[in-house]
Amino acid sequence: MSKSIYEPLTESSAVALAVRLGIFPEGTPLTCREIGDGNLNLVFRIVDQRTGKGIVIKQALPYAKVVGESWPLTLKRAIIESNALRTFASYVPQYVPTVYYSDESLAITVMEDLSHLQIARKGLIEGKTFPLLSEHIGEFIAKTLFYTSDFGMNQQQKKQLVQQFVNPELCKITEDLVFTDPFFDHETNNFEPELRHDVEALWNDETLHLETAKLKRKFLTEADALIHGDLHTGSIFASDTETKIIDPEFAFYGPFGFDIGQFFANLLLNALSRKEHEQAPILYHIEKTWDVFSTVFSRLWEQHNVEPYAKTNGWLQDILHTIFVDAVGFAGCEVIRRTIGLAHVADLDGISDKQRRLEAKRRALQLGRALILHRYSLRSAQHILATFAQTSTVSEGHLA
Ligand SMILES: Nc1ncnc2c1ncn2[C@@H]1O[C@H](COP(=O)(O)OP(=O)(O)O)[C@@H](O)[C@H]1O
Numbered sequence: 001m002s003k004s005i006y007e008p009l010t011e012s013s014a015v016a017l018a019v020r021l022g023i024f025p026e027g028t029p030l031t032c033r034e035i036g037d038g039n040l041n042l043v044f045r046i047v048d049q050r051t052g053k054g055i056v057i058k059q060a061l062p063y064a065k066v067v068g069e070s071w072p073l074t075l076k077r078a079i080i081e082s083n084a085l086r087t088f089a090s091y092v093p094q095y096v097p098t099v100y101y102s103d104e105s106l107a108i109t110v111m112e113d114l115s116h117l118q119i120a121r122k123g124l125i126e127g128k129t130f131p132l133l134s135e136h137i138g139e140f141i142a143k144t145l146f147y148t149s150d151f152g153m154n155q156q157q158k159k160q161l162v163q164q165f166v167n168p169e170l171c172k173i174t175e176d177l178v179f180t181d182p183f184f185d186h187e188t189n190n191f192e193p194e195l196r197h198d199v200e201a202l203w204n205d206e207t208l209h210l211e212t213a214k215l216k217r218k219f220l221t222e223a224d225a226l227i228h229g230d231l232h233t234g235s236i237f238a239s240d241t242e243t244k245i246i247d248p249e250f251a252f253y254g255p256f257g258f259d260i261g262q263f264f265a266n267l268l269l270n271a272l273s274r275k276e277h278e279q280a281p282i283l284y285h286i287e288k289t290w291d292v293f294s295t296v297f298s299r300l301w302e303q304h305n306v307e308p309y310a311k312t313n314g315w316l317q318d319i320l321h322t323i324f325v326d327a328v329g330f331a332g333c334e335v336i337r338r339t340i341g342l343a344h345v346a347d348l349d350g351i352s353d354k355q356r357r358l359e360a361k362r363r364a365l366q367l368g369r370a371l372i373l374h375r376y377s378l379r380s381a382q383h384i385l386a387t388f389a390q391t392s393t394v395s396e397g398h399l400a
Pocket residue numbers: 035036037038039040041042043056058097111112113114115119234235246247249
């Protein structure tokens with residue numbers, strides 16, 4: 001078959017493509033809407049008017065949508081996303097949309113329509129709690145990390161996967177936007193002028209720089225497992241009973257603790273946006289995620305480990321401890337970058353009262369810093385919650 005030529009889809013060409021691919025028979029009454037609300041890609045939802053059944057076609061643009069054509073970006077991210085969804089589906093099909101078709105030249109993934117669910121960030125902002133969210137995310141992370149690591153798969157096969165998921169351009173975005181720019185006076189940063197004193201305190205904090213540099217180095221160098229790479233609450237569809245993880249275009253072989261850290265951070269950002277008496281269900285999710293993750297990971301370790309050293313006393317405990325400490329540090333970086341970096345979160349930006357919003361953002365900066373600096377002394381998820389509780393409103397320019 002000849003290679004397709006890339007062109008950005010429109011609502012009508014997306015419909016034509018779905019029919020050409022045989023997903024809908026010719027003559028089916030179809031509607032199509034571009035529903036992408038993320039930073040990078042186009043997302044088309046095509047629905048059969050007679051049955052109400054739909055599919056989604058996601059297409060990468062040759063640039064970052066949020067900035068425009070001045071920020072060129074590889075189309076390869078689309079095939080990384082399709083392949084990551086397929087790889088995750090081989091371990092946890094219940095937690096990812098089914099991929100029906102992908103085309104690397106067109107940079108498209110055709111997948112299951114998840115419109116019966118809600119993006120978790122939106123639901124959490126509305127006050128929903130999604131009772132099974134942490135159980136599902138804990139299991140998703142434990143299984144995908146374990147089975148794609150040197151502990152859960154043939155170690156030669158793992159090296160093939162490392163190669164398949166080399167993703168330098170998307171990693172560079174994270175290296176810059178999560179680990180670097182927010183900690184320096186960089187043009188990509190974006191924050192309200194009232195926060196300048198607090199932000200400058202971070203920029204001038206040499207100890208914080210040192211600890212963030214260590215975390216960045218881990219992200220740059222540790223190829224533990226196939227990670228999602230952008231597991232925030234906007235990359236999760238949820239309901240009271242179901243959870244689906246989408247958008248793994250940042251997937252690559254990275255450190256074990258990264259996805260857990262990003263998920264923790266986005267829960268903490270949501271908790272910061274809530275009144276105190278409404279925070280408990282979100283904080284519960286942090287404890288439960290770690291509890292389920294460590295339980296499932298430990299069970300897989302005991303039962304399916306391919307590494308001869310697996311039974312060595314203390315090895316599992318050592319790995320779990322490192323994952324936890326790293327996750328706390330990565331969470332700190334994510335909390336800070338979502339507050340003052342290029343890509344914000346609606347949880348904080350959507351607080352309409354200006355004083356409350358600034359207060360929540362100051363707390364976020366204080367919390368992010370504390371998580372990075374004190375990660376070695378936080379021994380359990382309860383310690384994260386205690387750190388959260390200790391970050392109180394701080395006066396301008398004073399980060400304890
Ligand atoms: N499989 C799907 N089913 C229904 N809606 C989807 C699906 N995938 C994405 N979307 C919608 O498109 C939006 C953007 O998708 P996402 O994958 O996060 O794009 P981006 O990579 O640009 O961030 C999501 O917030 C969601 O509303």
